[in-house]
Every structure is written in C-alpha cells, then in structure tokens.
Amino acid sequence: MAYLNFSPLEGETRTASASDAGRFSATELRVIDLAERFDAQQEIAPESRIGRFMEWALGIRLARPLADPRLESLRRFASLARHHAGEVGENDIRHFVDAGFSTGQAHGLLTYLSQRARRTLH
Numbered sequence: 079m080a081y082l083n084f085s086p087l088e089g090e091t092r093t094a095s096a097s098d099a100g101r102f103s104a105t106e107l108r109v110i111d112l113a114e115r116f117d118a119q120q121e122i123a124p125e126s127r128i129g130r131f132m133e134w135a136l137g138i139r140l141a142r143p144l145a146d147p148r149l150e151s152l153r154r155f156a157s158l159a160r161h162h163a164g165e166v167g168e169n170d171i172r173h174f175v176d177a178g179f180s181t182g183q184a185h186g187l188l189t190y191l192s193q194r195a196r197r198t199l200h
Contacts, residue, residue, distance in 0.1 A: 101183055102152075109149050113156035114191070151177035156187060163192040 102110065132138045144150040155174040158166055171184045 101180075101186070106149065106152055109144070109153050110156045110187070110191075113153045114160045114194070116157065148177050148179075152179065155184070156191060159188045159191040160194070163188065 144153055151174060155166075155170060158170060166188060171181065174184045175181055
C-alpha cells in the first residue's frame with residue numbers, strides 16, 4: 079500500500095481549477111451557499127457597541143459566527159470571494175488554508191464564485 083500525503087500544502091503541485099470547488103462536504107457546500115447570500119463584510123459585529131445597541135433598543139438579533147471555526151473561516155472566505163472577488167489577497171488565502179483547507183480548494187472556490195458573480199451581473 080502506498081503512502082498518501084494528505085497535508086494541505088505539501089504535494090499540491092497541480093494548478094487549481096473550478097473542479098476543486100467540488101471537493102467540499104455537503105455541510106461545507108451549505109455554508110458556501112449561505113455565504114453567497116450574505117456579505118460578511120457588511121455584518122455588524124454583535125459584540126460591538128452598535129451591535130449591542132441594536133439588540134437592546136431595536137430587538138434585532140444580529141448574525142453570530144458559526145460554532146465551528148473551520149466552517150466560519152469557509153463562510154467568510156466564500157463571502158469575500160463572492161462579493162469582493164477582486165479584494166481577495168494572499169493573506170486571505172493563507173487564513174483559509176490555515177483553517178484546514180487546501181490551496182486548490184481556495185483557488186477553485188475563487189474561480190467558481192467569481193464566475194457565478196459575473197453571470198448574475200449580466
């Protein structure tokens with residue numbers, strides 16, 4: 079039996095493609111779908127002064143981060159890729175990879191979501 083290296087960075091020699099976006103679990107795909115609907119950069123932090131005021135005075139419950147940090151990282155990255163594709167930098171990709179995803183998944187998701195964004199704009 080051969081040894082397979084499952085490290086997210088080592089052994090990643092091929093270029094990323096849109097098919098890499100298909101390497102997500104069913105739960106991860108639901109998080110990506112959620113991220114496509116809501117822009118994470120437009121969210122008000124619930125622990126901020128404005129967020130606490132809105133909850134206290136207006137009774138509006140603000141969005142909370144997902145309980146799983148890995149899925150929250152996926153949601154934020156997918157939202158950034160969908161709504162602000164031109165602003166995704168190497169630092170954003172590094173945070174995504176540090177959460178346990180591969181660079182192929184990052185670039186595949188960027189390709190997939192930027193193509194979807196272009197189709198909805200036309």
